[in-house]
Amino acid sequence: ALFWPNLLIFLDLFRVPAVLINGRLSPRSFRRYLKARPLLAPLLKRVSALGMRSQPEADWIVRLGAPAGRVRATGSLKYDLVIERAARIDPESVRREYGLPGNCLVFGSIHPEEEALALSVSRRLLEEFPGLKIILAPRHLERSRLVELLAESGQAFQAVSSFQTPLAAPFLLLDRM
Secondary structure, three states: OOOOOHHHHHHHHHHEEEEEEEEEEEHHHHHHHHHHHHHHHHOOOOEOOOOOOOOOHHHHHHHHHOHHEEEEEEOHHHHHOOHHHOOOOHHHHHHHHHHOOOEEEEEEEEEHHHHHHHHHHHHHHHHHOOOEEEEEOOHHHHHHHHHHHHHHOOEEEEHHHHHHOOOOOEEEEEEOO
16 A cells, blocks of 8 residues: 555644655556545645655656645665665755654565665664664565564664563564554
């Protein structure tokens, strides 16, 4: 699914900005979502910023109801960003660019081959923002190596399956549906 309606509504209720980074929309999905525009438009208005992979995708998301001033074609973070460049990202400029006042970052729908990169970027962000909480949501729970990677790196984390409030560790791992 393109958006998680309940999550967007919940975030909006508590005035927590939602940002879509590396958004993607195939021509086929665009045509399907166009039929549901009356339902999607109110959800898209709840998103503070939408970074789409290409200009056509940016144009399509605006046609689906996203406010044009909140949409940018940013390129594909997965393919356009070299790993060495990722190590030099200035987290403060990213926070300013997307208007993120909060201290929580979600890596959603991470594929197994992206997990090590997500943790590498996370470690850099944690150095810059010590109070940051990072939520890791693997795309395929059964194939995820995040538990092993976190343990190998010595990073403290809590799994949702054994979650206790408050979240003391910097990482929250979504290890169940």
